[in-house]
Amino acid sequence: MPTKARKTWAQQLQQNHSVTIAMSCAIVGLSRCAYYYQPKLQDDSVIVSVLNAITDRHLRWGFPKCFNRIKKLGYKWNHKRVERFNRTYRTEVLDLYLFNNLAQARRITEEWLTIYNTERPHEVLQAA
Known part of the structure; x- marks a missing residue:
């Protein structure tokens, strides 16, 4: 139970x-x-900004290359945390919309990030 x-x-x-x-x-x-016990909610906005910076410059890179670059930049995030964010972003944004241009994709992503970091029920709360 x-x-x-x-x-x-x-x-x-x-x-x-x-x-x-x-x-x-x-x-x-x-x-x-x-x-x-009160779970501590994690703010993934730093991960988001670092991943966005990498993928803006290297559009065709997949997760392994992006994660290796993150490690080379000195961040010590566990790959599972970055993969969890990537999975959530893909299922809640990328798979649901057909973007007409990059500006629209960025606007929808910014709206989603606000919800992701402040309003949504975090996965960690489901274990409590």
Whole structure:
């Protein structure tokens, strides 16, 4: 059972049956550390700007070359984090629109980035 569901059950036990946090966590099999844990949301705007700078200059480069350039520039991001952003961008922007020009693509991307970094439910929250 996911941690998020256990946390919800523990909160319901506290509200409906006036039990302590420790007792409700023990009943649903949740550690108190997990109960209090607040995930830290990551801002991917730096990754976005670095990837945009690389792909603006090297239009035909794929992910491996772009990631190698990122490493050579001194960034220490895990490739999975960069790939996750790339996957999300492809499925939520590139696969959904047919752009008429580069300006339109940039405008739609900027709008999407605002939502991506501020408004959307982050994947990390689904694990909590």
